[in-house]
Each structure stands twice: as structure tokens, then as C-alpha cells.
Amino acid sequence: MNAFLKSVAMAAVLAAASVGAAHAAAGVDPDWPCIQRKQPNLSLGQIWTGPVPDEAVTALAASPPIKAFAERLEQRRLPMADAEAEIAEFGKTADNETLTALMVAVTHGIDGRRQALMGGIGRYGHKQVDLAAQIEARRAKMAGMEAAASPDFDAIDAEEKALDWDSRIFTDRQQSLTYVCEMPVILEQRAFALGRAIAGQLKN
Template identity: 40%
Template sequence: MKTRALTTLSIALLCAMPASAADFSDPTWPCIQRKVEALSPGLMWPVAIENPDLTPDVEAEVQDLVGYLTLRRLPLEEVQPRLDDFTAAHGTDPALIGHVFERAFTRLNSLRGRIIKGIGEYSLGQIDLAARIDAARSEMSAEMAKEAPDYDHVDKLEEQIDWDERIYTDRRTSLTYVCETPVLLEKRLFAIAQMLQAELPQ
């Protein structure tokens, strides 16, 4: 059962993390970064976001611009010319620029939410794998304690433990990158907000 107590291995993993590791009230959250499940656009945008009445053609251009703004491998400075073209064609009405931000926020915040959910599922998988390793070790110890151990069975258990530990370690190695992704998305959103706010009339 996924909500059972943490096994020896999973406790060891959590204890090995820095003291600043985050929300210990949620044992399925394995990251150093504090778990913030949902972001608020109000923290990034200074005014209420309106819903402008746009033609389908303009909305399509908004979506095209948002696609570039939210493309994580593309530095925002490389998106600036596209933003300049957009504002040259459609102006810098606060409702329109706010709408662009809202679309970008919705896209990245949704992606961020899916990643956070995936991290939780990833952590549960690690906990289950740790339980499997512990159970196999206990079974192997019990078998070896018998007067006539079944060495073939012991060999199979040892092979299973070696394989599971390799998987466990490989997954843990990739955890740093996985945990950084929600933070990087949040930073990208703040940068997008600042970039768009710079376009607003002073």
C-alpha cells in the first residue's frame, strides 16, 4: 500500500538530504526545493488581467507568440524580436499584453503541475522499490539462517536485489534535475512577466 510507513531505504534517502529539504509533512516529496503545488498569476502581474475581445487571427498570433515565450530551450532575449513584431502590429494595450501573459502562465503552470504530480509518483515508485529491496534482503537472511539454505533461491534473491538497487540509484541520480524543473519553470514565468510588463505604456 503506497501510504504505508517509509522503509529503511527510503528513510535513509530522506535523511541524507540537506536540512532545508522541504516539506516533511509530505513524505512523497523528495526534493530539496519546497513544494508549491500551484502558482498565482497575481504574484507576477501587477493588475487584474482582462479578457480582450480578439479576432481569431489575432488570437492565433497570440498563441504563436506564447509558443515562443514558453519554449524553454529558447532564451527570452531571442524571443524579443517576435514580441517587437507583435506589438508593432497590434499595439501595447494592457489588456492585450496581459492576455499574452495569461496564456503563457496557463501553459507553463499546467506543465509545472504535471511535473510536480510526476515527482510525487516517482517518489512513491522509489518507496515501493525500497520496500521490495528490504523484503528481499529479509527473505535472503531468513533463508541463510536455515540449517539447509536453498542456495539457488538465495542467488535469485541476490540478483534481484542487485538489479533493484541499480535502478534505485540511477533514479536517485536523476532526481536533482527533475526537482529543479518546477523552479526553472517558475523563473521562466517571472522573466516572461517582466519582459511583457516592459512593453506596457508608462
């Protein structure tokens, strides 16, 4: 790759890093690499319109049967239509306390998944920042090598290959990051959908 094309490629990579930094600066957490605004926690009050749980309901939410059912409902591989059907069946015999306990368990489980995922996204974003800095350092080193009075063309070729490799990794990771950043939102949407389904079974 000639120097002009290399500079264009590096400009694109660094522009992507700058956009990520600008998106992060617009959110609550400056280290957050996603364009989606960071919502650290998913609370029951955000997604539940039913009764406020008391200590007895909270204890019931931790019971093995309720916890196991909640974990099943949380799984994205279970289609929402099937989840809604199972909730409707469960609601035939469940009272309001049990339904509220189920929602507490669902919220707790999905929020735990979200927090673990968001922690991983944050670490992923830091790696991208570090890699962007490494790319810029390689670019500057290569420019210095090319400007030398007696350029070492073998060393320049080696540095160019390393630069190409780092750039390719950065771009691939950036594309993956775009997808991964959608995951917390998908989990939130499932929590809201489950909340509506469970609330629909409450008795007057």
C-alpha cells in the first residue's frame, strides 16, 4: 500500500475512534463506547406497573420454582410468543403475589445479564482505544522510517504489515462492537415485553 492510501486508511480508522469517543462523551459514562446511551441498571419500577413487592414477595422470587421459571423466560432462544403462552398458563393458578414475585425474579435476572454484558462492552471499548493509539504510533514510526536518510525498506515493509494487521483487527472489532452494543437494548426490550405479559395476568 502506498503512503497516500495508507494515510487514507489511517484517517478512516482514527475517524472511527474519534466518533466512538464523541458518542462516549455524550453519555453518562465517558468510557462507554456505544452510541446508545448507557443505562447502568434496569429497575423494577421502569418495567412493572403491578403491585410493589414486599419482603414476602421478594423471598418468594428467590424460591427455586419461581427462579427457574424466570430464568427460562429470560432466555432469548425462547420465542416471546411461547413465553407469553407459558406466562398465561402459569397465570391461571398464580395469585398476584406469585406473579409479582415472578416479575421480580425476571427483572433481577435480566439486570444481572445486562450488567455483565455492559462490563464486557466497556472493556472491549478500552481495547479499541488502546489499539487506535497503537495504530497511530505505528503510523508515526513508519513515517519517520520513510523519512530517514537511508531508509531500511525491509523494516518499513515489516512495519507496514503490522500496521495493516492492526488496522484490519480494529475495523473488524468496530463492526462487532456495533452489534454488541445492541444487546443491552434487546435485553431491555425483552424485560418490558415479559413485564407486560405478566401484568396481563394480574387479578383485579
